[in-house]
Amino acid sequence: MPTIELINVTKTFNEGKVLAVDNISVKIEHGEYVFLIGPTGCGKTTTLRMIAGLEDPTKGKFLIDGKDVKGIPPEDRDMGFIFQHFEIFDHLTIWENVTFGLEMRGYNDNYIIKEAEKALKTVDLLQYADEYPSIFGNPGLQKLGIARAIATGAKILIMDEPLGSLDPKVSKVFRHELRNLVKDLGLTAIHVTHNQEEAMAIADKIIIMRGGKLLQMGSPYELYENPNSIFVANFLGETNFLQGFVLKLLENEEMEIRIRLGGPKLKTHNFGNKFDLDDNIVIAYRFEDVYLFPEDYNFKNSQYDWSQMELFEVILETSRFIGATKRFYLTLDNNEKFISVKPGNFEENFISGKKLIVGIHKDDIHVFKAPDNLLSELSLS
Numbered sequence: 001m002p003t004i005e006l007i008n009v010t011k012t013f014n015e016g017k018v019l020a021v022d023n024i025s026v027k028i029e030h031g032e033y034v035f036l037i038g039p040t041g042c043g044k045t046t047t048l049r050m051i052a053g054l055e056d057p058t059k060g061k062f063l064i065d066g067k068d069v070k071g072i073p074p075e076d077r078d079m080g081f082i083f084q085h086f087e088i089f090d091h092l093t094i095w096e097n098v099t100f101g102l103e104m105r106g107y108n109d110n111y112i113i114k115e116a117e118k119a120l121k122t123v124d125l126l127q128y129a130d131e132y133p134s135i136f137g138n139p140g141l142q143k144l145g146i147a148r149a150i151a152t153g154a155k156i157l158i159m160d161e162p163l164g165s166l167d168p169k170v171s172k173v174f175r176h177e178l179r180n181l182v183k184d185l186g187l188t189a190i191h192v193t194h195n196q197e198e199a200m201a202i203a204d205k206i207i208i209m210r211g212g213k214l215l216q217m218g219s220p221y222e223l224y225e226n227p228n229s230i231f232v233a234n235f236l237g238e239t240n241f242l243q244g245f246v247l248k249l250l251e252n253e254e255m256e257i258r259i260r261l262g263g264p265k266l267k268t269h270n271f272g273n274k275f276d277l278d279d280n281i282v283i284a285y286r287f288e289d290v291y292l293f294p295e296d297y298n299f300k301n302s303q304y305d306w307s308q309m310e311l312f313e314v315i316l317e318t319s320r321f322i323g324a325t326k327r328f329y330l331t332l333d334n335n336e337k338f339i340s341v342k343p344g345n346f347e348e349n350f351i352s353g354k355k356l357i358v359g360i361h362k363d364d365i366h367v368f369k370a371p372d373n374l375l376s377e378l379s380l381s
Contacts, residue, residue: 002065002078002155002188004028004051009060011046016058020046022212023060028205033182033189035199038209038235039381045160047209048192052158053077064156075105077156080149080187084161088133088141094120095129097144101152119151122181138165139174146178150185157182159191163198171195175202196236200224208232230282230368230377238287240338241378243370246279257283257367261334264312268365280370289364290340292328292348293357309359318352330358 005028011021021043028034036044049055050062053074061068069077089097098119102112120126123143133141142162149157162178163171179202182189193199199206200220207217216228227233230241247265248256255270266283275281291309293299299306314330317337321344328340328350340358342348350356371377 003030003063004156004188004190005061005063005066006047006051006057007061007063009047009050009057009062011043011050011055012058019212021050021057024209024212024214026207026214026217028188028190031183031186031188032204033179033202034191034205034207035203036190036192036207036209037194037196037199038215040194041381042209043212044192044207044209048158048160048190051190052079052081078154079156079158080146080152080154082142082145082149082157082159082162084164088144090133092132093129094125094131094133094144097133098148098151101148105152115151115153119147122150122185123147138167139170142166142174142178146181150187155187157187157189159189161193162191163193163195171198172201178202200236208235227284227366230284230371230374233284233366233368234378235380238339238341239284240287240290241374242283242336242338243374244281244283246275246277246281249273249275249277254362255367257281259283259332259334259336261336263332263334263336264310266310266312266360266365268310268362268367270367275367275369282368282370282374284366284368285360285364287327287339287341289360290328290330290338291359292340292342292350293359294350295355295357297357306359308362310362310365311357311359313355314358316350316352316354316356319350330356 006024006026008023008025009021010023012019036047038044046055050057053072056070064077095116098116099112102115117126120129123146125143125147133144163175166174175198203220205217206220206223208215210231216223216232223232224236233239242259244257244259246255247258250256253270253273254267255275256265256267258265314332317329317331320327324344326342326344326346330340331337
């Protein structure tokens with residue numbers, strides 16, 4: 001299984017006037033399933049095309065197992081390709097679709113039969129070998145695309161929106177099949193998608209890009225729990241963002257912050273002492289991390305320890321039942337608004353217009369320095 005490395009890679013178009021990828025460095029280890037995600041035009045597809053050999057970097061190096069592969073064509077990079085549009089040959093049988101690439105490479109008949117059978121068995125399509133692709137819906141066609149890619153002995157699987165043509169419900173099932181296939185075959189996989197949930201569900205590592213730059217890279221858990229920017233926090237999951245300032249610097253790398261315009265005071269972390277007194281900040285916490293209690297809840301006699309929670313009053317504006325979840329729309333005394341999401345079976349008898357107590361654990365409060373343009377940072381483009 002190969003290691004893939006991009007070192008200070010930049011890609012420009014139109015004689016340098018369009019900067020598509022801006023000096024990114026990435027290392028993808030053996031057997032990792034890696035997602036490239038970001039808004040439209042962020043550079044993820046251009047990065048994928050450079051890895052595939054369909055584009056050359058303007059600057060920088062692209063290595064496979066430490067070897068610079070500049071000038072090596074795609075067909076000689078041990079890569080298989082799967083795209084949203086399946087590129088299946090409708091006039092060829094399932095068997096002929098899978099053997100086509102092997103024949104073009106000049107393998108002998110025994111080898112072709114062996115590898116085609118193995119590939120079709122892997123995706124559970126061997127019984128359809130003599131049929132034509134028209135018998136399949138999109139999931140079957142995608143499996144055929146995978147069989148065709150792995151039959152050639154590819155060690156790297158390059159995928160550009162491979163699940164984009166599938167019905168959302170079908171996609172949620174098939175994405176796990178796809179991951180299992182990749183892992184069972186020991187492939188290194190690089191997968192571009194617009195679907196953050198898809199990436200969170202099956203990735204080993206996620207690379208988030210914006211404006212040609214690499215913003216953050218890590219496991220789904222690392223990125224979700226420790227976003228390094230307002231954009232990343234907003235791009236993955238659902239997050240409340242409120243403006244405020246640093247009120248006090250405390251011991252043990254903690255600080256007291258305040259939501260602006262007379263909002264509540266909260267204690268949270270100041271790891272690395274990144275913030276100073278009176279700094280303008282953006283306070284972020286996930287919808288699901290907002291706990292809800294009735295106004296008269298007895299915290300002292302509770303069976304739970306709420307000592308690490310920051311508690312304050314809100315008004316419940318309204319709530320909405322959305323099947324698997326309930327959404328609660330909350331307002332502070334200073335008219336700042338935010339949302340809490342709970343499971344659909346969450347039992348409550350809250351009344352709209354009445355006070356509630358909300359709790360947020362210190363560890364779930366993220367603090368960012370206030371940007372010059374918050375709306376731009378919150379934009380998903």
